[in-house]
Amino acid sequence: MTRFPLGVLPTPLVRADRLRDARGGGPLWFKRDDLTGFGVAGNKVRALEHLLGDARARGVDVLVTGGGPDSNFVAAAAQAARVAELDCELVVWGDVGETTNLALARNAGARIHPLGSDDRARVDAEVERLGAELARRGRRPLAVPRGGSTPVGATGFAAAAHEVVEQWSDAPPTVVIPVGSGGSVAGLLAGLAGTGWPVLGASVSRPPEEITAKVLALAGETAALAGTAPPSGEQLTMLDARGPGFGVASPADRAAADLVLRTEGVLLDDTYGAKAAAVAMEHVGADPTRPTLLWLTGGLVSALSHVSEVRGYSPEFRSRTPEGAP
Structure with a gap:
């Protein structure tokens, strides 16, 4: 791999x-x-190395994932996508104010999509929906559930x-x-x-x-x-x-x-x-x-x-x- x-x-x-x-x-x-x-x-980098390696090998051009406003994975995914020369779209539940992790994600060029709900269980479904929508627009997305799991x-x-x-x-x-x-x-x-x-x-x-x-x-x-x-x-x-x-x-x-x-x-x-x-x-x-x-x-x-x-x-x-x- x-x-x-x-x-x-x-x-x-x-x-x-x-x-x-x-x-x-x-x-x-x-x-x-x-x-x-x-x-x-932190340890999020271990999953991201393999996810992005697979994405680049398959010609992906945008990483779609999500989490909470304080999620370390959200910030890490955005930074990793930037280094790998991919766009990044993030679905975020809860209050999407200027947390440090969201500031890091935005600084890496990620686009934030507020879920409009505190129900974090809905994030993965919305990530899949957003990925499908981007594919219909001609993009080549990789939709990844919370935590890269x-x-x-x-x-x-x-x-x-x-x-x-x-x-x-x-x-x-x-x-x-x-x-x-x-x-x-x-x-x-x-x-x-x-x-x-x-x-x-x-x-x-x-x-x-x-x-x-x-x-x-x-x-x-x-x-x-x-x-x-x-x-x-x-x-x-x-x-x-x-x-x-x-x-x-x-x-x-x-x-x-x-x-x-x-x-x-x-x-x-x-x-x-x-x-x-x-x-x-x-x-x-x-x-x-x-x-x-x-x-x-x-x-x-x-x-x-x-x-x-x-x-x-x-x-x-x-x-x-x-x-x-x-």
Whole structure:
């Protein structure tokens, strides 16, 4: 499959010993996909490299995708399309005011199409409709769902799985990764098939049973595309990390992110990073013998918006469940 290079890969695999010492429990590692080196794309660059490589190979002239006004993928897609010399059309749900990520997208030349609704589930259908409309006008579009979660996009994360296995020299860890649209974890499952590495998904957007079915189907399609063995559903455990809602961290999630910042100097966003860190901290305490590998996905723009809020927490981890939550 054709790849359009964007990121600085491989990203580092680092021990988080200061965080482990503060928290207790077993060995703790970070996969630093927040350091892919392309804009502020974080791990989104892995999917975009394969999506744009495929698009250019097929003569596509416009990338059509979408997300929310604070979406890191929206900004990353626009920047990647510009570098690849493609036009970019973005369907955006919610308030399309001048967020930092939308400003980055506009600066890259993307055209913004407000959905006119807060229903983010409608974005993918509108992306398909817009792509079909552009095709009728004689354009050659590639319509991509939120997060780049297609078998082609997930291939980038299958490659990431091979990358981290080559970097690893200890007993198989439990990989903890935030799960939104599902492309990242689906690709990892496809790439980790047969390795014995369990994956713990922190679902930040959908009920676990709903996203699990989507992830396993996409992982199977990704493996088929790569011509590799299908992954086993037994490798995946999906936890409900939504807390107060998509993009909203609970006090316990923020406490986990605060601890990561104070011990390791790493900023985590509220949508993905803080919630996955809380899950990882629980796992480290629950199983002190197995290494835990927290996959850092990026989200620097979102994380910076919360720097002023990083105060008032003691540097100790507390339960993820907000006080008074059901």
